[in-house]
Amino acid sequence: MADQPLTGGIELLNHEVRAEILLALAERMQEHPRDATLRFSELRDRVGHDDPGNFNYHLKRLSGAFVEKTDAGYRLSDVGHHFVAVLLSGRFDPDRRREFPDTETSCPVCGAPSTVTYEDGSLRTVCEDDHTMVLNVGPELLDSHSVIEALDVAMRRSLWEARSTMDGVCPYCDGQTSGTVTRYPGEPVPILYEWTCDRCGVFLQNSAGGCVLFHPAVVGFCYQHGVDVFQRTWEVLVENVETAAVCSADPLRVQVAVSLEGERLELTLDDSATVVDVADGGTYSVSTE
Ligand SMILES: [Zn+2]
């Protein structure tokens, strides 16, 4: 797997001056988003490197993959920006714990009170029955958002990634994903939709409720009840989505419902997590062609 283009990309960044160049270009981008280009001398001044020949060598190594050279100077490439964004999110921060007042939310599995902690880049909710939900966020997010807001942000991002995965595209590497539904009898979440990426190997699981939360029927149903599911993603998932159940074994059909203000919207999924039927009082079918 570790062929030259892959290891070459990592080798390119294996120098402090190169990391400083990327950070200096990101700083410029933050100050002047519409004009993020720096001339050679400006960039060298920002980095504080006093050997032009040596500086030029490192800059040249970055040019192409991480830095774009234009007639006006140098700017971060898309890949370079992605890399710096991960650095700036604080994910490499050795002190990734964050202390906050005891926060309670509801368990996404059983609805019981759950406590929220943050450690090693993960927001973790645990209820008294040990149902655990883990969502990855950079620690910087918790400096600017409340815990519940951070749960919303993390859940929303996770569900968008799931959406891409369900469409067959890995959200991390653009590889092709393939999925299956797996039953876990006796487990707190007895049905999980699971995907793997054939390029980077990422393994993602989603509940039936998570699979349908951004379905147009659910978005519209919530909207009719005054709830923007894109804003209150965490709350809707833990408060309003019911546990899914198998309603037909062959072909496999899984039913999950969303309840708001005494009304229920029922969705039926097939084994690929495609919604094949939506019912709210009167039943109507979704075309599967
Ligand atoms: Zn629980």
Ligand SMILES: [Zn+2]
């Ligand atoms: Zn992938």
